[in-house]
Amino acid sequence: MFVIRALSTSATGREIVRERRVDSVRITVGRGPTNDIVLSDMDVTLQHAVIHKTAAHRVTIQALAGTPFIVDGRSTNSASIDASIGAEVRIAGFRLVFTADGEDDVVVSVERYGLLAPSAEKRDERQLYSLSGVMPSKRWFAWATMVAVLILFLAWPIWSFHHRPTKLTPEQMASVHHRGDQSWSAGPLSKAHANLQGNCTACHVKAFVSVRDESCRTCHAQVHDHADPARLRAAMAPKGLGGKLQLAVANMLNRPQGRCIDCHIEHQGDTMPPTPQHFCADCHGDLKQKLTDTALPNVSDFASDHPEFKPAVLFRAGKDPLYQRMSLDQVPVQQTGLKYPHDLHLSATNAVARMAQDLGQADRAKGLACASCHVADGGGFRPITMEKNCQSCHSLAFTRENGAVRTMRHGDVAEAMAQLRDYYASHAAAAPQGFGLGRRRPGDFAAASLATAYGQSAGGRAERAIRAVFSPGGACYDCHVVTSPSQPGALDFGIAPVTIPDHYFTKGWFDHRAHAATRCEECHSARTSNDAHDVLIPRIAECRTCHSGEHPTRKAPVASNCAMCHAYHNQSRAVGAVARREGN
Amino acid sequence: MAERAVRRSGSILHESFLRHARWRWARIASIVAGIAILIYLIDDPKPRPEGDTVYGYTLGTIGALLILWLTALGIRKRRMSPGRWSLKAWVSAHVWLGLALLVIATLHTGFHFGWNVHTLAYVLMLGVIASGLFGVVAYATLPASLSENRGELTETQMLEALRAIDRQIHEAAQPLSGIPAALVRAALDEDVFARGLLRRLRGTNLHGPTAVARAGIESADRSAPREAIHRLQALLGEKQALLAQVSRHLRIRALLEVWLYVHVPLTVALLAALAAHIVSVFFYW
Numbered sequence: 001m002f003v004i005r006a007l008s009t010s011a012t013g014r015e016i017v018r019e020r021r022v023d024s025v026r027i028t029v030g031r032g033p034t035n036d037i038v039l040s041d042m043d044v045t046l047q048h049a050v051i052h053k054t055a056a057h058r059v060t061i062q063a064l065a066g067t068p069f070i071v072d073g074r075s076t077n078s079a080s081i082d083a084s085i086g087a088e089v090r091i092a093g094f095r096l097v098f099t100a101d102g103e104d105d106v107v108v109s110v111e112r113y114g115l116l117a118p119s120a121e122k123r124d125e126r127q128l129y130s131l132s133g134v135m136p137s138k139r140w141f142a143w144a145t146m147v148a149v150l151i152l153f154l155a156w157p158i159w160s161f162h163h164r165p166t167k168l169t170p171e172q173m174a175s176v177h178h179r180g181d182q183s184w185s186a187g188p189l190s191k192a193h194a195n196l197q198g199n200c201t202a203c204h205v206k207a208f209v210s211v212r213d214e215s216c217r218t219c220h221a222q223v224h225d226h227a228d229p230a231r232l233r234a235a236m237a238p239k240g241l242g243g244k245l246q247l248a249v250a251n252m253l254n255r256p257q258g259r260c261i262d263c264h265i266e267h268q269g270d271t272m273p274p275t276p277q278h279f280c281a282d283c284h285g286d287l288k289q290k291l292t293d294t295a296l297p298n299v300s301d302f303a304s305d306h307p308e309f310k311p312a313v314l315f316r317a318g319k320d321p322l323y324q325r326m327s328l329d330q331v332p333v334q335q336t337g338l339k340y341p342h343d344l345h346l347s348a349t350n351a352v353a354r355m356a357q358d359l360g361q362a363d364r365a366k367g368l369a370c371a372s373c374h375v376a377d378g379g380g381f382r383p384i385t386m387e388k389n390c391q392s393c394h395s396l397a398f399t400r401e402n403g404a405v406r407t408m409r410h411g412d413v414a415e416a417m418a419q420l421r422d423y424y425a426s427h428a429a430a431a432p433q434g435f436g437l438g439r440r441r442p443g444d445f446a447a448a449s450l451a452t453a454y455g456q457s458a459g460g461r462a463e464r465a466i467r468a469v470f471s472p473g474g475a476c477y478d479c480h481v482v483t484s485p486s487q488p489g490a491l492d493f494g495i496a497p498v499t500i501p502d503h504y505f506t507k508g509w510f511d512h513r514a515h516a517a518t519r520c521e522e523c524h525s526a527r528t529s530n531d532a533h534d535v536l537i538p539r540i541a542e543c544r545t546c547h548s549g550e551h552p553t554r555k556a557p558v559a560s561n562c563a564m565c566h567a568y569h570n571q572s573r574a575v576g577a578v579a580r581r582e583g584n
Numbered sequence: 585m586a587e588r589a590v591r592r593s594g595s596i597l598h599e600s601f602l603r604h605a606r607w608r609w610a611r612i613a614s615i616v617a618g619i620a621i622l623i624y625l626i627d628d629p630k631p632r633p634e635g636d637t638v639y640g641y642t643l644g645t646i647g648a649l650l651i652l653w654l655t656a657l658g659i660r661k662r663r664m665s666p667g668r669w670s671l672k673a674w675v676s677a678h679v680w681l682g683l684a685l686l687v688i689a690t691l692h693t694g695f696h697f698g699w700n701v702h703t704l705a706y707v708l709m710l711g712v713i714a715s716g717l718f719g720v721v722a723y724a725t726l727p728a729s730l731s732e733n734r735g736e737l738t739e740t741q742m743l744e745a746l747r748a749i750d751r752q753i754h755e756a757a758q759p760l761s762g763i764p765a766a767l768v769r770a771a772l773d774e775d776v777f778a779r780g781l782l783r784r785l786r787g788t789n790l791h792g793p794t795a796v797a798r799a800g801i802e803s804a805d806r807s808a809p810r811e812a813i814h815r816l817q818a819l820l821g822e823k824q825a826l827l828a829q830v831s832r833h834l835r836i837r838a839l840l841e842v843w844l845y846v847h848v849p850l851t852v853a854l855l856a857a858l859a860a861h862i863v864s865v866f867f868y869w
Contacts, residue, residue, distance in 0.1 A: 031758060042754060042769040046761040117750035117772040119743070128777050129739050129834065131841040135781055141849035149856035153701040154863060161867070183701045184864040186636070204868040211869075246638065254869070265631055276630025 002027050002053070003101055004037055007111040025053040027108075029091065030064070037110055043092030051108075057083040057100040083107070156180035164201045190272035203266075209254060216260040223569050232258065235283040235290050263568065275568070277301070277550040277561040302560045303549030308540050311504030317497045325506065328540075333533040334504075337481050337496040340532035346370070355393055370520040379511035384500050386410050396475060399423070408475065413495055416476075417466050424462035466491050504537055508565035600724060604676035613680035617687040624691045633694035635702070635865075643692040648858060650685050651709070654678055655851055679720055686713050701864055705857035712854055715846040722840050730836045733829060742830050749823045756815045763804040764813065767797035771820055776830050781842065787835035788828045795824055 002022045010016055027036035032046035039048065045065040052060045062078040063069060070090040071079040081087040083100040090096070093114020099107045115121055127133040160180035181200045189197050196202045203215045217223075226232060236258060238247045250257060263275040283290070285300035297307050313332040316322040326332035345368050347353050353367030362368055373389040375382045386394075387410075396408040398420075406423065409415040469475045470482050470493040483494035503509075521527055523538040547564075548556035602610070620643065629637040635644055657678045661671060689709055697703045737745070750772055757768040770793035783789070798820035802813055 031761075033758075040754075040758055042757055042765055042772060045765075046759075116754045117747075118775040118778070119746040119750045123743075123777070125739055125743065128743070129837055131781065131784070131838050131845070133777070134779070134784065135845060138845055138848045141845065142852035145849050145853035146856040149704075149853050149860065153704065153857060153860040157701075157860075157864065158867070181868070183699075183704075184868055185698070185700050186702060187696065187698050187700075200868060207867050208869055268631060273631035278630060 001105050002036075002051075003105050003107040005107055005109045007109060027051050028064075029096070037096070037108065039091055039094045039110070041092040041094060041112075041114070041116060044094070048091060053106060054080075056104045057106060059083065059098065059106055061089060153183050157184050161201065161207060185267065187267040188269055189266055190268070191270050192272065193266065210256075211259070211261050213260050216264075220260075226568050231291060232283075235287060237290065238282075239286065274561060274563040277563075280562040280566075280568075299562075301549035302547060302562070302564075303544060303553070303556065305549075306540060309505070309537065310507075311535055311537055312506045313504070313535060314499050314501065317499045321499070323506075328535070328537070332535050333531075334499075334501060334535050336500055336532045337498040338500070338532045339479055339481065342526040342529040342532075342534075342536070344530070345373075346527050352393070359392055361392065370524075370526065374520075376512060376516075379509070379513050380503065381512070383502065390479070394475075394479060398475075408469070413493065416469075417491070420465045420469075421462040424460075424465060463491060466493070504535065509567075510565065601672050601675040602679065602720070602724060604672055609673075609677045609680035612677075613684035616681075617684045620684075620688050620691055632696070633691075634696050635692050635694065637694075640692055640694060643688050647685060647688045647692055648862065650681060650688065651854065651858060654682050654685065655855065658848070658851075679716070682713060682716055685709070701857060701860050705854060705861040708850055708854040708857050711850045712847060715843045715850065719843040719847060722843060726836050726840055730833065730840075733832045733836065735829075737829075739833075742826070742833065745826055746823070746830070749819060749826060753816060753819045753823065756812055756819060759809050759812045760805075760816075761808075764801050764808050764816075767793075767801050767804060768816060768820075771797035771823065774827065776827055776834060779834075781838065784831075784834050784838040785842065788831040792824075792827065794820055794827055798824060 002024070004020055004022060004027075006018045008016045008018075022036055024036075028047060028050050029035055029037045029039060029044075030046050030048040031039055031041065031044045035047065045067055047064045048067060049061055049063050049069060052062075054060055058081070060078065060080045061069070061071070066077070068075045068077050070076075071081070072087055079087075079089075081089075081098050083098045083106040086100075087098045088095060089098065093112055093116070095109075095111050095113050097109040097111070099109070101107045157180045164179075179198065179200075182198065184200065185197075188194075202218075203211045205212070205215055227235075238244050247257060263279045265273055265276075281300040284296070284298065285305070286298055287294050287296055288298050299306050308327045308329050310325040310327050311332065311334075312323040312325045313334045314321055315324050315335065317335050317337060324332075344350065345352055348365065348367040350367070353362060356362035356368045356372070357364060357366075361372060373384055382388075384390075391410075396410055397405045398408055399406050406419070408419055470477050472478075476482060476493075476495060480498070481496035483496060485492045515523075523542055524536045526536050529536055544556060546556055547558045547560040550559060550561045552559040623639060624633065627633070627637075627639045629639065634640050657674055660674050686709075689706060693702075693706055697706070734742075753768060753772060757765060760768060774793045776789075789795075798817060801816055801820070
């Protein structure tokens with residue numbers, strides 16, 4: 001017989017046991033109310049299983065609807081059970097425990113252990129409604145990201161720094177090292193330093209020590225100071241409380257003043273920005289107060305506080321030339337050794353213009369242009385030479401003989417005199433033939449002047465010819481400054497050195513290329529100059545029509561700080577000029 | 585945006601954290617940001633404004649200290665009313681000064697960005713501020729919809745109601761077998777609390793097992809007892825309505841919380857990146 005024992009728990013937690021006997025060898029299990037064992041769970045079918053008693057304490061259990069159950073942990077559709085040993089059968093949320101009782105009875109203890117729905121579960125409400133129940137903890141997220149950031153962006157760079165290669169070949173330096181400290185870079189280096197991009201420690205040598213000049217000097221060995229270091233220090237002394245405070249803070253933070261990188265600021269992209277003006281103006285703005293013995297004027301800004309230009313003009317030419325910087329206010333004159341009126345040569349209507357037109361050097365109705373002689377070369381111009389720039393009009397041919405043209409040697413006074421002597425020694429004629437009396441032609445200048453002068457001179461034929469070319473109206477005299485003979489009647493005429501200046505500025509530079517869109521006469525008053533001594537560079541006011549100081553204005557939109565025209569390290573004008581011409 | 589202060593018989597019953605003390609912190613933050621912008625416009629560092637100028641270092645110091653103070657809200661809110669400031673005052677200052685930080689830190693960068701730890705710190709800060717803004721909007725707007733949706737039910741009552749309905753459904757479904765029983769089983773198993781973040785944020789599930797059971801139970805098996813089926817249909821309808829309400833509740837709760845899962849970890853990551861940023865600047869000085 002079967003004893004069915006139903007176990008349940010009251011609301012207060014007390015266990016309730018209800019027991020009944022079924023006098024049958026066959027009992028049914030299911031959700032349907034007609035079953036001997038009713039399991040009210042939606043996972044149980046209406047007729048779920050049947051249990052047969054086969055012998056004393058022995059039963060078989062069989063699924064009716066094909067829904068398996070679990071016997072001692074194994075899923076099955078039928079099983080044989082020895083109640084004296086005992087067994088546990090699970091059907092959905094119920095547990096059926098088989099035990100033996102007395103000689104023959106089989107006891108089936110039925111107990112619900114599962115819940116009828118998830119909602120019946122006792123759950124922590126705070127967790128249930130909050131996201132914390134379904135999300136990984138914020139703390140875990142936080143720790144993970146923090147550790148990741150600290151490893152990647154702090155530990156790795158520091159490790160990198162301490163494991164840097166101690167010595168690098170130039171090739172190694174040029175190859176980019178993808179090292180941990182790359183993430184610390186504040187920005188790309190300038191093109192000139194691009195090969196150091198992956199090599200932070202080339203400049204940042206010691207931890208927590210700012211970049212020092214020694215690092216720069218590793219490569220830039222030739223750079224010299226701007227001035228005597230003692231005078232530099234005196235000039236740099238900060239003025240005012242703010243400046244002193246800033247200096248004190250900088251010193252406290254181990255950032256000494258006057259380092260290369262104060263002016264040469266890196267990590268600003270491809271092009272290193274021009275040195276900020278205040279690096280100059282901080283000292284030069286009130287230099288006279290700081291260095292009372294200085295000859296330099298105070299300068300703080302091109303637009304508002306800059307003296308008139310002081311070109312270096314040649315006072316005395318020769319072996320030991322003497323230059324003097326003079327303000328344009330003083331209307332300086334430049335020794336050139338030439339008699340060259342710009343106005344005459346630039347006229348569009350005079351004989352020069354007509355000659356240029358005839359020779360095809362100028363368009364119709366136009367005279368020579370500046371560029372006819374001044375050929376641009378880099379930021380400046382090619383030197384003016386007789387051969388390239390003068391001779392096509394100012395010919396030194398003085399006679400034609402059997403179809404051959406004889407030309408006086410240029411640039412060698414003795415040789416030119418010898419030529420004339422030779423000519424007259426071998427010719428009985430009283431005057432050069434072929435040119436002198438004939439119609440004048442462009443290019444016949446020397447012959448014509450020689451013929452004219454020859455008639456007016458005294459002495460031997462050759463002497464008269466020589467005297468003629470060195471006298472007013474003569475081929476040499478009309479262009480060159482002629483030095484008189486050592487004594488009256490002597491023939492040791494001389495030609496003063498030709499000193500056409502290549503540049504006037506010794507403390508700054510000017511690049512004509514940047515001004516290619518501007519017509520020459522906008523700055524140079526050559527068209528009205530009738531004297532080769534005129535210094536034809538424009539005054540500062542002329543520049544200021546376009547160039548402002550550090551801050552552009554609407555009228556003068558070109559911001560121009562000190563470094564646009566002045567160099568800090570290179571005191572020699574030539575170096576600056578060459579650098580500019582090379583486009584550096 | 586902010587909840588309006590409700591005045592009743594002359595006394596303020598509620599004032600949102602945004603309007604706290606007549607917008608005190610909003611005003612302070614605007615003044616701070618305004619001054620910072622003004623100095624930035626007047627200051628003309630060469631070659632360009634950056635963190636590495638006098639003003640840049642000043643802004644950086646202020647910004648770093650501000651970040652530390654803003655982070656301290658996490659400590660303050662876990663402690664009961666220490667000191668003079670109410671938590672509302674703290675939150676108000678936290679929100680408004682956090683917005684001012686956006687100005688201070690941006691000016692500190694000098695609009696100079698790159699693939700480096702410095703910009704990383706800035707981007708993390710932007711993430712923190714953006715998630716914080718989401719939180720501000722959520723806190724200012726959602727509590728009203730939360731209580732509107734909840735009606736008179738507390739969270740405990742919602743849970744009780746679900747249990748009661750499930751019990752009734754279970755009981756009513758006892759005579760069923762086959763497909764109708766399976767449909768009810770699935771409906772009983774539907775658990776809105778088991779849904780993950782995205783499904784919680786999506787809210788009501790119109791095609792959940794309960795809806796399916798309600799729609800299909802009658803036609804699934806014509807031989808099933810009619811009376812039980814009709815009772816179940818009514819019960820499943822009730823459960824469906826309740827589930828919709830709970831889902832909306834969970835959705836609003838999720839919106840009120842989800843931003844913190846960005847805000848808090850990003851804040852901690854920001855502190856780490858900020859430390860790396862500061863150390864790196866002085867390390868490669």
